[in-house]
Amino acid sequence: MKPPAFTYHRPASVADALAVLAETGPDGKVLAGGQSLVPVLNMRLAAPGHLVDINRLGELAHVTVDAGVVRVGALARHAAVERDAAAFAALPLLRQATGHVAHPAIRNRGTTVGSLVHADPAAELPAVLSLLSGSVTLASASGRRTVPAGEFFVGPLESALRPGELAVEALFPVPPKGSGTAWLEVSRRRGDFAVCGVGVLVTLSADRRVAAARAAYVSVGPTPLTVDLAEAVAGLPADTADWAAAGALAAARVRPEDDIHATAAYRRHLVAVLTARAGKAAVANA
Amino acid sequence: MHEVSVTVNGVLRSATVPARRLLSDFLRHDLGCTGTHVGCEHGVCGACTVLLDGEPVRSCLLFAVSVDGAQLTTVEGCRAPDGGLGPVQRAFHECHGLQCGYCTPGFITTVTAYLRDHPDPTEEQAREAIGGNLCRCTGYQNIVASVLRAAAIQRGEA
Numbered sequence: 280m281k282p283p284a285f286t287y288h289r290p291a292s293v294a295d296a297l298a299v300l301a302e303t304g305p306d307g308k309v310l311a312g313g314q315s316l317v318p319v320l321n322m323r324l325a326a327p328g329h330l331v332d333i334n335r336l337g338e339l340a341h342v343t344v345d346a347g348v349v350r351v352g353a354l355a356r357h358a359a360v361e362r363d364a365a366a367f368a369a370l371p372l373l374r375q376a377t378g379h380v381a382h383p384a385i386r387n388r389g390t391t392v393g394s395l396v397h398a399d400p401a402a403e404l405p406a407v408l409s410l411l412s413g414s415v416t417l418a419s420a421s422g423r424r425t426v427p428a429g430e431f432f433v434g435p436l437e438s439a440l441r442p443g444e445l446a447v448e449a450l451f452p453v454p455p456k457g458s459g460t461a462w463l464e465v466s467r468r469r470g471d472f473a474v475c476g477v478g479v480l481v482t483l484s485a486d487r488r489v490a491a492a493r494a495a496y497v498s499v500g501p502t503p504l505t506v507d508l509a510e511a512v513a514g515l516p517a518d519t520a521d522w523a524a525a526g527a528l529a530a531a532r533v534r535p536e537d538d539i540h541a542t543a544a545y546r547r548h549l550v551a552v553l554t555a556r557a558g559k560a561a562v563a564n565a
Numbered sequence: 566m567h568e569v570s571v572t573v574n575g576v577l578r579s580a581t582v583p584a585r586r587l588l589s590d591f592l593r594h595d596l597g598c599t600g601t602h603v604g605c606e607h608g609v610c611g612a613c614t615v616l617l618d619g620e621p622v623r624s625c626l627l628f629a630v631s632v633d634g635a636q637l638t639t640v641e642g643c644r645a646p647d648g649g650l651g652p653v654q655r656a657f658h659e660c661h662g663l664q665c666g667y668c669t670p671g672f673i674t675t676v677t678a679y680l681r682d683h684p685d686p687t688e689e690q691a692r693e694a695i696g697g698n699l700c701r702c703t704g705y706q707n708i709v710a711s712v713l714r715a716a717a718i719q720r721g722e723a
């Protein structure tokens with residue numbers, strides 16, 4: 280249970296980090312919070328030759344709200360994102376979901392962007408980014424590109440990050456006025472990975488009818504799954520809309536699998552129940 | 566090899582270690598601070614929790630080289646200034662918040678940081694505070710009681 284040997288790099292700037300990553304290519308891995316990478320190394324599931332530690336790149340520790348977007352830098356820890364008052368005011372979903380990520384001691388070190396790159400289908404933040412149609416900015420020695428959530432999560436534990444790239448920032452768009460969000464999940468213990476989790480985003484018209492409603496799910500597919508709930512609830516008065524129908528709609532769309540934590544049937548049941556509850560909660564928050 | 570210096574419980578300590586040295590092993594093997602315990606080495610049990618610049622973290626998920634220069638507090642640093650039991654340690658002693666003691670260093674550090682930020686928790690909040698630490702002996706009842714007792718001691722209601 281000890282990590283394999285590796286060469287350690289601690290660049291002092293983003294430019295230096297990109298130079299090292301360009302040189303080490305597929306044999307180089309970024310070390311952010313280490314809350315997913317170090318368990319992987321300790322269990323000898325990977326043995327990268329080089330680790331590029333970004334923990335001294337203070338320039339990447341930002342959480343900022345501007346022009347309708349919450350920007351989260353690669354060194355912003357889960358705990359900092361959760362605490363950030365401006366980010367909460369603009370986008371309550373970030374705090375609502377991050378509070379379910381692991382335990383405080385892990386949130387003190389793990390990063391939001393690291394969680395996105397790690398692309399665990401049981402992780403909250405990839406689903407949040409997908410629900411909001413956000414994106415991730417990737418930098419390499421040869422330039423930058425911004426990848427939308429829909430193309431970023433490629434498969435279980437696989438993101439669109441290429442060798443030599445550093446994810447510098449995630450962009451979470453703020454939903455339009457009149458929107459509300461909620462995050463609900465079921466896990467064995469608070470802080471454990473969810474057996475099923477759901478985030479709902481509703482947007483209401485001026486007369487409090489449902490203009491738009493979407494949900495994103497964790498632990499019921501290989502990548503974060505989003506479902507448009509409009510078919511079940513659009514146009515209805517938000518407070519009396521049939522959220523159970525929205526739950527049934529979602530349950531028919533997801534493709535959960537059996538594993539040691541839960542059966543597929545139980546997960547599908549949770550999708551229906553949690554969607555209905557989260558829909559109502561999102562309306563109450565709008 | 567890398568020269569790593571950290572301040573442990575107020576004392577500057579250094580050792581030369583390979584990059585792969587986990588902070589938990591650095592504390593125990595290189596610095597001889599064996600109060601920090603190691604259970605799972607993948608972040609799940611919480612036995613290895615120490616305070617890094619005041620905040621609880623898993624020392625088994627950090628490389629010593631990565632935290633060069635940091636201020637660390639381990640269970641040894643949670644004692645009273647006169648060297649006797651600190652308030653959280655005293656509460657665990659009084660309430661039988663430990664049996665074998667394997668998990669205890671992680672609880673003491675976690676609870677110390679929690680009570681600094683939340684001096685008057687409810688029972689539910691006390692449970693939440695220790696949610697990331699596993700104990701195979703006590704059944705947690707006495708640990709929850711210890712958290713509440715430690716809070717009372719710190720508020721001067723000893």
Ligand SMILES: Cc1cc2nc3c(=O)[nH]c(=O)nc-3n(C[C@H](O)[C@H](O)[C@H](O)COP(=O)(O)OP(=O)(O)OC[C@H]3O[C@@H](n4cnc5c(N)ncnc54)[C@H](O)[C@@H]3O)c2cc1C
Pocket residue numbers: 308309310311312313314315316317318353379380381382385388389390391392393394395396397401402403404440444445446447470471472473607608609
């Ligand atoms: C006990 C335990 C419980 C957990 N429970 C949950 C949970 O319930 N929900 C949840 O979502 N997560 C959970 N996690 C994981 C946690 O959220 C991690 O913090 C997160 O997944 C990874 O972030 P990190 O900064 O620690 O990344 P690291 O571990 O440092 O890196 C993870 C991967 O991403 C790559 N990477 C990281 N940052 C970048 C970057 N900027 N550019 C390029 N590549 C990068 C690394 O090379 C590595 O491959 C848990 C972890 C533990 C140990």
Ligand code: FES
Pocket residue numbers: 602603604605606607608609610611612613614623624625626
């Ligand atoms: S030994 Fe670190 S969490 Fe278990």
Ligand code: FES
Pocket residue numbers: 662663664665666667668669699700701702703
């Ligand atoms: S007292 Fe034995 S594991 Fe907690």
